[in-house]
Amino acid sequence: MDNYQGVVIRSTGNSCTVLSSDGLIVECRLKGNFRIKGIKSTNPIAVGDKVEYTFQQEKDFGLIHAIADRHNYIIRKATRLSALSHIIAANIDQAMVMVTLTRPRTSTGFIDRFLVTSEAYHIPAFIIFNKCDQYSDEELAKLDALIRLYSGLGYPCFRTSALLGQGIEDVRELLRGRVSLISGHSGVGKTALINTIEPGLLRKVGAISEYHLKGKHTTTFAEMLPLRDGGFVIDTPGIKEFGLVNFDKQEVPERFPEMRNLMHLCQFNNCTHVHEPGCAVKRALSRGEINPSRYSNYISILKDEYFDEAEWD
Ligand SMILES: Nc1nc2c(ncn2[C@@H]2O[C@H](COP(=O)(O)OP(=O)(O)O)[C@@H](O)[C@H]2O)c(=O)[nH]1
Ligand SMILES: [Mg+2]
Ligand SMILES: [Zn+2]
Numbered sequence: 001m002d003n004y005q006g007v008v009i010r011s012t013g014n015s016c017t018v019l020s021s022d023g024l025i026v027e028c029r030l031k032g033n034f035r036i037k038g039i040k041s042t043n044p045i046a047v048g049d050k051v052e053y054t055f056q057q058e059k060d061f062g063l064i065h066a067i068a069d070r071h072n073y074i075i076r077k078a079t080r081l082s083a084l085s086h087i088i089a090a091n092i093d094q095a096m097v098m099v100t101l102t103r104p105r106t107s108t109g110f111i112d113r114f115l116v117t118s119e120a121y122h123i124p125a126f127i128i129f130n131k132c133d134q135y136s137d138e139e140l141a142k143l144d145a146l147i148r149l150y151s152g153l154g155y156p157c158f159r160t161s162a163l164l165g166q167g168i169e170d171v172r173e174l175l176r177g178r179v180s181l182i183s184g185h186s187g188v189g190k191t192a193l194i195n196t197i198e199p200g201l202l203r204k205v206g207a208i209s210e211y212h213l214k215g216k217h218t219t220t221f222a223e224m225l226p227l228r229d230g231g232f233v234i235d236t237p238g239i240k241e242f243g244l245v246n247f248d249k250q251e252v253p254e255r256f257p258e259m260r261n262l263m264h265l266c267q268f269n270n271c272t273h274v275h276e277p278g279c280a281v282k283r284a285l286s287r288g289e290i291n292p293s294r295y296s297n298y299i300s301i302l303k304d305e306y307f308d309e310a311e312w313d
Contacts, residue, residue, distance in 0.1 A: 008049040009224040028062040047224040048090035098184030112297040119255035126156040130189040133161040162192035177230040
């Protein structure tokens with residue numbers, strides 16, 4: 001019986017698909033009562049996990065007996081009040097959010113929640129503005145302003161048309177050799193982009209079923225697509241997969257880089273930057289040094305029902 005190593009690219013809870021280090025796809029199960037110390041999770045294994053397994057020729061599946069320490073993992077609570085979490089993915093190098101100004105419209109609130117969560121996980125984030133082929137001059141001006149704002153805050157921005165294959169070389173370069181999570185509303189073109197980058201994968205674009213299933217799937221298991229040039233893309237169905245889990249209200253201002261740089265100048269060291277006198281953040285806001293939409297999205301995140309639950313006090 002031989003020992004093999006690989007990475008989990010699909011996990012359904014009971015079994016998972018492993019890509020072995022020599023490029024073979026093997027269905028695997030977990031050995032016996034496998035448990036990972038320290039994580040109260042509904043699923044012991046997730047995409048991105050690096051595993052060791054044994055494989056017997058007479059069986060048609062491998063048995064996982066070891067999971068390597070995760071350098072990070074993203075989770076979602078099983079239910080809002082549950083202490084249990086669902087691990088979405090492990091060992092992520094970077095996260096990208098795909099944004100369209102129209103059809104569908106992505107709000108800056110959505111973008112900022114995504115960025116705040118990436119900051120909380122210490123995962124580098126970038127923004128892909130897709131469907132650049134379909135915008136009016138007015139929308140293109142709005143796009144320029146958004147790119148100025150977010151690249152100014154240190155988030156790399158890309159303009160693409162997955163449909164026409166424009167602007168994807170830079171994205172391809174960024175994905176090479178890394179594990180990347182891709183998020184964004186249904187219909188923004190995530191699958192189309194992945195298909196353009198990796199035509200061989202032939203994922204179904206604009207599948208009607210995707211819209212039908214939206215909201216029905218409470219536990220969607222993420223899938224990790226291997227790229228030919230090395231690296232993987234994790235296509236997540238929505239922002240819920242990448243929510244504000246394991247996060248304190250007090251931590252929110254630190255996850256806004258422009259606030260993080262000013263907070264030490266506030267008069268009170270427990271300043272929430274909402275109503276306190278001598279607040280450096282509000283001063284910067286009134287001088288136009290902090291973007292009003294960023295600030296109002298900060299306020300809106302603070303008001304999230306998510307933070308109202310007693311368990312997060
Ligand atoms: N005009 C235009 N349409 C696009 C572009 N990218 C994707 N689409 C279309 O948008 C729809 C949704 O794309 P899809 O990749 O399934 O979105 P996903 O839900 O984010 O995976 C499909 O009809 C695509 O053909 C683009 O860059 N420009
Ligand atoms: Mg899709
Ligand atoms: Zn303040």
